[in-house]
Amino acid sequence: MNAQTQVTPTDLSQLSNAELRRMELKIARKYSGDVPWIAVIWAFGNLAVWLSLWPLVFMDILPLWVAFPIATINLALVYLPTHEAQHDIIARPGTKLRWLNELVGHATSWMLLFPFQVLRVTHLDHHRHTNDPELDVDITSSAKGPWQAIWNAIQGRQPKAKRNMDYLASLARNGREDLIVLSLFYRVGFIAILGAFAWNGFALEALLLWWLPYQIAITYIVFFLSWAPHHPGSHQTRYTNTRSWKSAVGNIGSMGMQFHIVHHLHPYIPLHLTPAAYHEMRPILEARGCRLGDI
């Protein structure tokens, strides 16, 4: 179907739930199915830029104070292609480009210190149990306001944080205890790399190219991908557990999460198409009683 074709009639008041569902799915299918090459280019471009910072800094071609903000942006940007791969958006199982989907996931997730499969298993668990206080792995990101959300994101990375326990429980619930050991190897590997740099006189480089950018990026990611779109974190039904909202930093600044509701309803739609899908789907979402912001 032509992506420009509107499939939403103006008056939805007389339509049944089944009819609304059919229209919603028709729009969702319209915006899905193609390989989102932008996510692939994004993944490897971002990785290449971040990796190049290391030799550029070590050879004194690029000052560390310039490399630091670039590395922070790289670390913040790395999650979204990984997220596309978690949902098989680049290529579904059994398709010709499946290897590319998995490559994108594995090639990027390590920068955030997680094995790709851990992110996939736990994130899909989040979709199944969104805002469930017992089962949602991201429930610890819920907060009354933005400052508390930032503080919670920092607290979620402490050694004995509940968030860590929630992730471990999710892996166990999904029969993937094997990934717990793999996660430990990633974490130890990270410390080993930092330590190797640090004890050889490059502690500041390791700090400002990876450790601190990682801390800032994860806080930013948790804020915009986890806290903001699910706020206040108490609704649990399919059409209310996420929302749309107008972000003060715009759609790019909030990593496309203004339209996160479309992602939760139809997680196979690529990130870059969720705004268009949202605008076309909006009357249906209104009719469904979704929590829609001024956007």
Next chain:
Amino acid sequence: MERALKLVAGSLPLIFAFAFLVPLMDQVMRVAGITAPLGLSSLTLALIIGGAWGLFAQVTGRWI
């Protein structure tokens, strides 16, 4: 093997402190021109502060 893995997993704050935090503090002090008190070397002071912070994180389960 499982015991060893649990030991490593349970000691990550201390491992992080001595692997990264201590040499980082040492280098920051030297770059910033901070002199350690009581005639200590910057590395010794980093070992004391970084080690204590790591121990705190190890015991309480939080760095901050």
